Structures are given as structure tokens and as C-alpha cells.
Amino acid sequence: MRNQNKQQDFKKLQTILNELPWYVDEFINHKLRKLSTASLFNYCHDYKIFFNWIVSENLWSGTIKDIPLERLEKMTVLEIESFLNYLHYELDNKELTVNRKLSALKSLFNYLQNIAETPDLKPYISRNVMAKIEFNEVKETMETKANKMEGKILLGDEYERFRLFVANDYGELHKENKKLYNFHQLNKERDTAIVSLILGSGLRLSELIGIDLDDIDFSKYCVRVIRKGNKEQYVFFSQIAMADLQDYLTIRASRYQVDKSNKALFISAPIGPKGKSRRLTARSVEKLIEKYATAFGKPSLSVHKLRHSFATRYHAEINDVPKLRRQLGHSSIQTTMIYTHIKNDDLKTAVDKMDMPKEQAD
Template identity: 40%
Template sequence: MADTRQHKIHEQKLNELVKIMPHFVAEYVDDKRDSRSPSTLLNYVHDYKLFFEWLVEKNIANCKDIKDIELSVLENLKLDQAKRFFKDLQRRDIQINKDETKKPEKVTINRKISALRSLFHYLTTQTEKDDGEPYFYRNVMLKVEVNKVKETLGARANKISRNIFHNNEDVSFLNYIKNDYYNELPPKSRSKFYFERDKERDFAILSLFLGSGIRVNELSNLRLRDLDFEENQISVIRKGGKFDTIAVVPESMSDLKKYLLIRSERYKATSEDYDYVFVTKVHNTASPLSNRAIESLVKKYTKAYKSNKSMSPHKLRHTYATNLMDETNDIHLLMRQLGHTSTTTAALYSNPEQEKAKLASKQLGERRKNV
């Protein structure tokens, strides 16, 4: 499994979090390191921490520190207690802003069920005591029902379609950043200063998302050696640590080349093959841009363009995917470009039935114009 910068950061956080976990969680993490990414394991252990804290709070575990929770607590956990944990999660309020809260989505609860199922499965089938038996046999998590999110393919595709650029709006967005954004910033402001410093870099990032459909983690981990200007393609590390090479819109590669012309001088960056492409300047030296920093700048520019609504890098990826399907109608090419393994996922970007329904509704409406 390839080590991305994000994975290394998550591995450090995982190692720290495991220190406060019961011994059997440490064993689980050690066993799964070679088959699960540090990011996945970190999310799982965060879920375990939440679960163990709940066990202590409800006096189901007779201890004060989650590290002292014994295996017998999990072995003897009642079904109604396990269900109560997930119900408590579902009913809690999550703060969106100072005036608004929301309930967790079903998919979030399902992920926590999956995380705990993985731990319980390990403890009941993949461990071994001195007598050759697993730590315990009773797996209460198998009795907890996963509430599947009921949503048709058309509904999912329509949800994606509502939150992306349409009808060459992506081109208009890039033109806005290039020609108009600077003039809308307050005069002599810090935002104006930083935009002047970072405009080539930021424009190259936006252009690359819209010209390749890569994920934010794939972009942040790009090295100089991954760029092929002759063939207009880049090499990326996909989910699961798989290496891949994908085609990029030539204009996006041109925008990338313009950024590279100022990269060394502007950010004090070196030009070694293994250096990260997208950097910022920290204490007068180059430092790789984090995923969060990239997400923030995408939201900043898209909100400025849309006035009241920001977009994420993933929405730019969806925009690229939809444009590619419109141009080629080739679902296998789309799967190749996005790194998908399922035609069902790829089909979200091609929804002809929805378009037919819109056209039919419009034609039906034409009959009423003279009423």
C-alpha cells in the first residue's frame, strides 16, 4: 500500500490514539495495518473511542478510563444496550453553526455500525487464547440492523447534478478567477496581497480539478515526477494505494506549467523529482499544501463566484465527470478516469431518464401557454 502524505499524518494520529485504547484495540489495529489504510483505521478507532466513552458514562463498563475496559464488557453487552448506543447517536444534535443544529445522517450511523462489527468480528473469530479459542464467541453487533439509505440511482444522480457547474459554467468560473476576482477584493487588503502571491498556484489547482477529475488527496500528493507534459497526463495514487496514470485537459496542463514557472522563486521551493507540486511558504521555506488548505481555497473561490454557495473539490470532480460523459457517453472511459470499479457509481454521472423527464415536462407545459 502506497504511503501518501495524508496517510502518514493519519498514521501518526492513529498511533497516538491507540495509546489510550484497551489492549484488544491495539491488537486489532496491528493486525489490520497491512490490509486497511491508516485513514480508515483512524476513523474506526475514533468510533471505538466514542463507544467506549458511552459504555463508561452509562456504567456498563465499571471503570473510569476507557483503557481499562475489559473484554467481558463487550462479550456480555446486551442487545438493547448496543441498540441504545446507536439510538443515542441518532438523536444527538450536531452543531452546524451558532443558530442551527442537525441530526446525524443514516450513512454516518451505518459507518459506526460497520466499524464496531469489524472489531467484534475480529475478537470473536480472528483472535486466539492459549487454549486455541478466540477471546469470546458472542457477537452482539451481528444482531444490530443496518438501516440502509433508500435512494434510487436517479435521485442520487439528481442530487449530484444540483450541486455542480453546468453548461460551460466551469469555464465561466475559471474566467472569473482569472479576470474579475482580484478587482472585487478590498483595496490594500491582505486577501489581495495573498491572491497576487498565489494566483498562479490557485488557478492551476482549480483548473486541474476541472480538467482531470482527481480527488483532493490525489492532487495534494502530486510530485514533480508525476507530471508528463508531453503526453498531457499525470500519475496519481488512488484509493487503496493503487498507482494510476490519467489524461488531463491540455489547457489544465498549460495552467500547471505557468504555475511551475514561478513556484521556485515565489515559494522558495526546490525542483527535485520527489518534491510536492503544490506548496505554500512557511517560515520562508516551501511546505506542501494540506488537503484542508486545498478544500478551503476551493470553497473560497467558488463562494465568491456563486455569491452565496461554496463548492468542494469533490463537486469539481463531479463537474468534470458529468462533462466527460456529455462529451463521450463512454462509461468505461469515465471509470478509468475517476478510478471507479463499479459501473453503478459511474452511472450517477449519466442520467438520460432524468433529462427525458425534464424535456417531456417542458413539452407538456407548452400546451398550456394559450390557456
């Protein structure tokens, strides 16, 4: 089943590549062994925006597929700055998003100038305008990012309250609405297991939906996942997550009419009289979390925020950044460091004491 998902992602990538110039196809194939198809699809989406902009600005009179290397070689700094302004002001992209798209373009142009070769061993382009363009300076500190995140994640007793809300309270809240109530009754064990597993492990959405039954080690409380960069790793999860998983597995086959050949852990309900159960999609998981989060009174909560919630709690209880980095599958420890800035109660207590009379502070 995992191979089937890979094939589907690869087909999506090929579809968008068919709309882009030949040298983009060559660049993506160069990167195929190093990056996931999802990352490369995002690259192609960014390139499509760039090439469409070139055509819309009359910098090329043909189709985007026919934009030649010579046009890229003659791009000016002013033209690129104009494109970046278009992203920021017309598409309303934030500075980090503009930086990401600029990074994708820099990678492509670097390949064309420094890696790709013509038959007579010359570079595809001799002039690289992207080398002259600097990234936007993002001035947010770790503390600022952490403070923004803090109001959007689960803290304290909210972890268990949200889990119980998914397991029971959502159904009680909608008892008068038969459609919502019955749908919750059908899926509550599955949905609770999903929430519990993310909150008990910090798995990414792509890792969660890719899990097969055989990937779970019930004796060691861990699950085999494929992380970014196509790396295999066994990730530990909590005892509560294990209990919720086992509750779900007792009803999985009968409730969802699952064919024995379907090894996907999380299954969607069959639609229609002849519908077949299938692996739950990423969008389906996002929508169910959005549904529960809104009803819970925390609409900003998302799958990724549940991952952040796990990381925050892990750091508060374990206080071991290298272990947390491995658990989350971060390639850089700097990414993990943000969780050291969330909910710093010791610092807040120290500041509060400054306003107290000395004898009371002591």
C-alpha cells in the same frame, strides 16, 4: 516527501490507538496492509465515540482503554440500539453516517469472534451482538441523490466561469482590499492550477496533494497518483489543466522560495521571515476552494463537488461509464452510476413535450 506524509499519518494513527483498548490496536494492525492509514484513523475515531459512550452510560466504570473483551461480549441488542439512537439524535448523524460507524463496529466484532485467536485457539469473544444489528435502510434513489447534487456542482458554462473567477475575477472583486488582493496575486497561478486540475481530471483531494513534480507526464497529459487501497494509477487530465499547470510551474520555485529537495507539486507560501515553503495540506486546499466558492456565489461548492462536476461533464460528453469509473478510481461501478442520473435533459425534454399540442411537439 510522500513517504514523509505516510509517516505523519501513521503517527496520527498510533496516537489515537494509544487511547484505545489493546484489541483495537491488534485489529488495526491486521487491517494495515489492506486499508489506508486515513481510513483506519476514521475507524479509530468511531471506536473512540463508541467506547466513550460506554463509559458515559456507566456500562463500564474504568477508562476506555481498559474496557475488557468480556464487556463487548455481554453487550445487548438494546444497548447497541441505544448507542445508534445516540448517534442519530444527540450527535445528529445522518443515516449514512450511522451506517458507516456501525460498519466499523461490525468489522471489529467480526475480527474478535471469527479471526483473532487466543493461545489455546479460542476466539476472543464467543458472542457477537453486532451480527444481530441491521443497517439503517437508506431509501434515496440514484435520481434523488443526483438531484441533490445537481444544485451543488458546476454545470454548463460554470466550469470555465469558475476557473476564470479564480484566475482573475476574484482579485478584481477585492481590488480595494490590499490584503486580499495581494494574497490573490501571490497565489492565483497555483490556485487556478489546482481548480483546473480537479475539473480536468476528477482527482480526489488526497491524490491531488500527494502529487510530486516527477509524477507528471507532460507528453501524455497524465499524472501518477496513489488511489484508495494504495493502488498506483496514471490519470489523464485536460489540455486546459496542462496549460494552467505550466503557468504555475514557471513561478513555483521563485514565488514560493522552494528548496530544490522539495518535490511537492503544490506548495504553500512561507510564513514569517524564516518560514519554509512546504507541501500544501488538504485543509489548506479545502479552505481556498471554500473561499473562492463563496465569493463566486456558490458556497456549497467544495473540493469533492469539483470532482463531481468533472464526472458529470465527462459522462455528458463521453457517455462511457466503465472509462469514467477508471478515471475516478471507483472500486464499484454502482458508485459511478449516479452520474448517469444528473442533468438528464433528454428526459426533461420528453416530459415537456407531453404538455404541448401534438402538432407543436412534432
